[in-house]
Amino acid sequence: MIKANDPSLKSWIEVDANSDFPIQNLPFGIFKTKQGAARVGSRIGDKVIDLNALYVLGYFKNLPFAQADFQTDALNPLMKKGKSATTELRNRLSKLFNKENTDLSNNAHHVDQVLHDVDKVEMLMPVQVGDYTDFYSSEGHATNVGTLFRDPANALLPNWKWIPVGYHGRASSIIPSEQAIKRPKGQQKPNEDQDPVFGPCKLLDFELEMAFITYDGKPLGESISTDEAKDYIFGMCIMNDWSARDIQKWEYVPLGPFLAKSFASSISPWIVTMDALEPFKTKGPVQDPKVLPYLEYKEDAHYDINLEVGIIPEKSEETIVCKSNYKYMYWNMSQQLAHHTVNGCNIRCGDMMASGTISGEEKSSFGSMLELSWRGTQPLKMKDGSERKFIQDHDTVVMRGHCNANGVRIGFGEVSTKVLPAD
Structure with missing residues (x-):
């Protein structure tokens, strides 16, 4: 077992029982304060831990890091050191903040330099994303979309159960939680017998996804096997992969989505490591037909992560x-x-790969408004009495995720995004 995952560990930092950030989590992110520049942080409870300060104060001796890995505006330099290094770093943080260890907690002057109230910091984009790939890997979602736009008998296209379908998305418009977006504009074709029109998207949708971030991969020309994959994935975040449904319907043939997806994808600011998520592995569905040998895997590789959208x-x-x-x-x-x-294909440090919209079998688990409102035919009632077929101007969409096992809750915080009117 990874030492930092021990469910019996308690921190000398106070942590609420419902917090996403117990000592067993220790995610990584980028933050800044009014007095300081961007730097690497972690989190326990409602305290943000300044890793640059810890390095300067000498608490990271014998770890394979330099100050430049923490005094930076992206996690990429830290991830460049590889999986064994980030595992060591998380274990060191676990030791420093364990209530059984007083190396740091007994030095009030150091504690004041290291800890910040979460409501006093600004969380920034955690990773400099070089390339972004969006998969289409939820059978529930693919079935729903195929049913809506084709017919139930042919909901899944012939290749869907043979390959993890994906496309190359736009990395530059991936943004952190709390950054508002403008309603996108583009061409739409409301009527089949009329020319297209241009204007603000009328069918703006969220897509509930998870994304993973990679370490450096292998050189161009070499492949990563399913057995090796765990050594190349750093951690995960929640993603709202916004979608302009009416723009997408007109543009996606023959090359797939373009403007309908590239205007914004919002992510939660804390990257939860695969080490922290290890206790929450679970079995996946039976894959039928049997996958080709390069897609076979041996150990449990799915994760039990509860998700919600508001x-x-x-x-x-x-x-x-x-x-x-x-x-x-x-x-x-x-x-x-x-x-x-x-x-x-070679992957690089900081590449991001998203799951595609996540939907279960029950309507309450559908991960987009397209499915929840069944293409606008079944509007959702809000608590204020209003209805939603799709997302309206000035709405804020919030996504959250957490795991529970062995009395430990590990969460991702939330990704929250407000929609502003188009210019």
Whole structure:
């Protein structure tokens, strides 16, 4: 067992029982204060831990890091050191903040330099994303979309159960939680017998996804197997992969989504490591037909992560519209990474790969408004009495995720994004 995952560990930092960030989590992110520049942080409870300060104060001796790895505006330099180094770093943090250890806790002057109240810091984009791939790996979602736009008998396309379908997305428009987005504009074709029109998207949708971030991969021309995949994945975050449904419907033939997806994808600011998620592995679905040998995997590679989505209309309270789970994925991360590299494609430190919309079998678990409102035919009622077929201007969409096992709750915090009107 990874030492930092010990469920019996307690921190000398006070942690609420319902917190996403007990000592067993120790995620990584980028933050800044009013007095200081961006740097690497971790979190326990409602305290953000300044890793640059810990390095300067001498608490990271004998670890393979330099100050430049922490005094930076992205996690990439830290991830460049590889999995064994980040595992060591997390274990060191676990030791420093264990209530049984007083090396740091007994030095009040150091504690003041290291800890910040979470409501006094600004969380920034955690990773400099070089390339972004979006998969389409939830059978529930793919079935729903196929049913809506084709017919139930042919909901899944012939290749869907043979390969983890994916496409190359836009990395530059991936943004952190709390950064508002503008409603996108583009061409739409409301009527089949009329020319297209241009204007603001009328069918703006969220997509509930999880994303994983990679370490450096192998050189161009080499592949990563499903067995090796765990050594190349750093951690995960929640992603709202916004979608302009009406723009997408007109543009996606023959090359797939373009403007309908590239305007924004929002992520939660804390990257939860695969080490921290190790206790929450679970079995995946039976894959039928049997996958080709390069997609076979041996150990459990799916994860039991509870997910939810809420909509907050302006000047109103939140309505939870979706409760789903990452375990509903048909294709797991190991298979996605193995497929991504089987042709020799090289991945680089900081690449991001998203799951695709996550939907279960029950309507309450559908991960998009397209499915929840069944293409607008079944509007959702908000607590303020208003209805939603799709996302309206000034709505805020909030996504959350957490795991529970052995009395330990590990969470991701939330990704919250407000929609502003188009210019």
